[in-house]
Amino acid sequence: MTTNAIIQIIAYMAALLALSWPLGAYMARVFEGKPCGLNRVLGPVERLIYRICGIDPEREMDWKTYALALLVFSAAGIVLLYLQQRFQAVLPLNPDGLPAVAPDLALNTAVSFSTNTNWQNYAGESTMSYLTQMMGLAVHNFISPAVGICVLLALIRGLTRRQTANLGNFWVDLLRGVLYLLLPLSCVLALALVWQGAPQTFAKAAKATILEPAAYDNPVTDADGQPVKDADGKPTTEPATMTEQVISLGPVASQQAIMTLGTNGGGFFNANASHPFENPTPLSNFLNMLAILVIPVGLLFTYGAMVGDKRQGRSLLAAMGSVLLVLLVVCVFAEQGGNPQFTALGVDQQAAEGAAAQAGGNMEGKEARFGVVDSALFASVTTATSCGAVNSMHDSFTPLGGLIPMWLIQLGEVIFGGVGSGLYGMIVFAIVAVFVAGLMVGRTPEYLGKKIEPFETKMASLVILIPPFLALLGTAAAVATQAKTAIGNPGAHGFSEILYAFSSMANNNGSAFAGLSGNTLFYNLVGALAMFAGRFWLAVPTLAIAGSLAAKKIVPQGEGTLPTHTPLFIALLVSVVAVVGALTFFPALALGPIAEHLALLR
Amino acid sequence: MFKTSLSQCRPAVVMLLVLTVLTGLAYPSLVAGLAHILFPRQAEGSLIEKDGVIVGSEFIGQPFSGDGYFWSRPSATSPNPYNASSSGGSNLGPANEDLLKSAADRAQAFRKANGGAQAPVDMVTASASGLDPHITPAAALAQAPRVAAGRGLPEEAVRGLVLSKVEGRQLGILGEPRVNVLALNMALDLLAVKK
Incomplete structure (x- = not known):
């Protein structure tokens, strides 16, 4: 690790805490319905929307109604987004004349964006019209994190209220999340990104006459657009010269802002946040990384405030933070080490300061302005949360450097996780942790004064076991039937690509080992199923836990109560998360990145 | 229900x-x-105009491979390099034979063109976006003698130009030191005209 790596990590952590602390307090006011400042301006808008929608904001819902509202709303979102893609060719704001999206790809994308996954089996700039990007994809970037917050709020109310069925009103929680939290933050971040160089325009792609014409080999295609192959079955090429550069533009900054703030990750361009227009400078990169974690970390402070015991939020923060810190240091270290096979080729990978400075390390699939440190830091942050935006290509990471993002996803997206979903996932893990502790000492487990009984434990087990089940089953199905068609790299690395893909989809992350060509019928359909189940099959049991807890009394703390704010509990919680994640995925990881690491050292 | x-x-x-x-x-x-x-x-994309014609964007790299220009990083976009309407990286794994072969070829080409200088790693690896506008100061300085010879300029003048175009870490700590290749080459054109 270079000195600058340590400085950047510390600066990032410090800025993150400084921003998320006040944001957490602000969010607590927003979601408890107290005046938050912005309500003076936006209050009339909020009330007008309730009237148009026929919503009585005072009317509370039980867990089943809350879950149904959530499901009906999400289903409507999926249908609308599907139709927008299918009809984009005849809709306005399509200056580059892009055709309708294929049905299976449109379904995959619709599910992907509504589940906060943002897995992308397409290249944005050459597939989606400006209208689809703005009024389809970006809309889901707002509503899917807001839905995550809704489930979290219901769970918190279940923990704090006693002997009631009421868990709040889904529509109120949803609208307040969008109106008072996501929209204002996005406006500020989007303008900061434009300042740094991200475009925000409705003009079509610009044409530039480049300084030096470049010769390249152009693949020959036949009348159907299929590559022509020579006698050996290799695609043939013809010499061509590039004199002009077509520069894709669009309303990039607005979408980039919400893609990181909402832990969405669906980029405007194929190269995502590595594209110089999405992430033009190191400062824009720093802001993007802060945006990814500021709401998940802020919600921990909100949680402490709403349960009336700030230590509860801080203990979860300590658990999550310690896991992230350890893993991201490993990732930086692995990438700085570079590619051992390059040394023999006479390539200089040594980091250097001074006039002839270079970042060094493994630079394949990384940008010069970010180097190794910002790339590894971003990769860890984006996979610890369920964001999935990338500023470097994870597929080209060293085996151990690539193992870190993959394992952070496989831990169940609870190391901060998605907006809302990460914290409700972690609270469920906390319930399992107190259950395990209860088994050890033979007492009825309780969490925040609520008795944890068989029903909660069953539902918690579902939440914890479904994502690994989906990830491993999907991987097995793909390896058995599709292995030869989609992978971009041979050997153990090809297996890693498939394992990463299903881990990412089942846990709603959305990043990829992007050498995998996922735009096939199999990956589109099975992937859509994994993303759908990985989101809603977790949200519904979580709401069921909330409903069951809300109906219970709060028991006073006794001698047998395990306090849930102590270092002992933090260690227990981290162990439960790590053991579940390690035991479930170690055999698969051994076949992928670990095998590749050993082979590379040979 | x-x-x-x-x-x-x-x-x-x-x-x-x-x-x-x-x-x-x-x-x-x-x-x-x-x-x-x-x-x-x-x-509007920070477009750069020269004599009323758009010649590129400040943030989007361009391919350079002649002796009289500083080279950009390798780009994996298809069908042509630096295709700014189809961004992306190579996505080759670290042990992939294709990666090792192209890295070996690029390292050799760099050595040959630049008087045996060892290739900095950014000059043999494709960027994530395929549109990386920057190279490291190390990569720029290693090319200075070749460019000076190609332009018939004194080497010191070209080195000085590179050093004047180095952007340090933002706010002193963020990111990495770097040189914008298009800006450097445009400044080089100006320098050559003045001569």
């Missing part, structure tokens, strides 16, 4: 449409409006 679902349909559909207008139309339009007032050049 069915009745409850039905009663949630109207709020669901209307709320979806309202939020589509609010976040999908009002929000990007507001940002675009403010962006054009506050940062009009960036909002």
Whole structure:
């Protein structure tokens, strides 16, 4: 690790805490319905929307109604987004004349964006019209994190209220999340990104006459657009010269802002946040990384405030933070080490300061302005949360450097996780942790004064076991039937690509080992199923836990109560998360990145 | 259960449409409006004009491979390098034979062109976007003798030009030191004309 790596990590952590602390307090006011400042301006808008929608904001819902509202709303979102893609060719704001999206790809994308996954089996700039990007994809970037917050709020109310069925009103929680939290933050971040160089325009792609014409080999295609192959079955090429550069533009900054703030990750361009227009400078990169974690970390402070015991939020923060810190240091270290096979080729990978400075390390699939440190830091942050935006290509990471993002996803997206979903996932893990502790000492487990009984434990087990089940089953199905068609790299690395893909989809992350060509019928359909189940099959049991807890009394703390704010509990919680994640995925990881690491050292 | 679902349909559909207008139309339009007032050049892609013709964008790299220009990083976009309407990296794994072969070829080509100088790693690896506008100062300085010879300029002048174009870490700590290749080569053209 270079000195600058340590400085950047510390600066990032410090800025993150400084921003998320006040944001957490602000969010607590927003979601408890107290005046938050912005309500003076936006209050009339909020009330007008309730009237148009026929919503009585005072009317509370039980867990089943809350879950149904959530499901009906999400289903409507999926249908609308599907139709927008299918009809984009005849809709306005399509200056580059892009055709309708294929049905299976449109379904995959619709599910992907509504589940906060943002897995992308397409290249944005050459597939989606400006209208689809703005009024389809970006809309889901707002509503899917807001839905995550809704489930979290219901769970918190279940923990704090006693002997009631009421868990709040889904529509109120949803609208307040969008109106008072996501929209204002996005406006500020989007303008900061434009300042740094991200475009925000409705003009079509610009044409530039480049300084030096470049010769390249152009693949020959036949009348159907299929590559022509020579006698050996290799695609043939013809010499061509590039004199002009077509520069894709669009309303990039607005979408980039919400893609990181909402832990969405669906980029405007194929190269995502590595594209110089999405992430033009190191400062824009720093802001993007802060945006990814500021709401998940802020919600921990909100949680402490709403349960009336700030230590509860801080203990979860300590658990999550310690896991992230350890893993991201490993990732930086692995990438700085570079590619051992390059040394023999006479390539200089040594980091250097001074006039002839270079970042060094493994630079394949990384940008010069970010180097190794910002790339590894971003990769860890984006996979610890369920964001999935990338500023470097994870597929080209060293085996151990690539193992870190993959394992952070496989831990169940609870190391901060998605907006809302990460914290409700972690609270469920906390319930399992107190259950395990209860088994050890033979007492009825309780969490925040609520008795944890068989029903909660069953539902918690579902939440914890479904994502690994989906990830491993999907991987097995793909390896058995599709292995030869989609992978971009041979050997153990090809297996890693498939394992990463299903881990990412089942846990709603959305990043990829992007050498995998996922735009096939199999990956589109099975992937859509994994993303759908990985989101809603977790949200519904979580709401069921909330409903069951809300109906219970709060028991006073006794001698047998395990306090849930102590270092002992933090260690227990981290162990439960790590053991579940390690035991479930170690055999698969051994076949992928670990095998590749050993082979590379040979 | 069915009745409850039905009663949630109207709020669901209307709320979806309202939020589509609010976040999908009002929000990007507001940002675009403010962006054009506050940062009009960036909002349109920071395009660079020379003699009334657009020659590129400040943030988008271009391919350079002649002796008289500083080379850019390798680009994996298809079909041509630095295709700014189809961004992307190579996605080759670290042990992939294709990666090792192209890295070996690029390292050799770099050595040959630059008087045996060892290739800095950024000059043998494809960037993530395929549009990386920058190279490291190390990579730029290693090319200075070749470019000076190609242009018939004194080597010291070219080295000085490179050093004047080095951008340090932002705010002193963020990112990595780097040189914008298009800006450097345009400045080089100016220097050559003045000579």
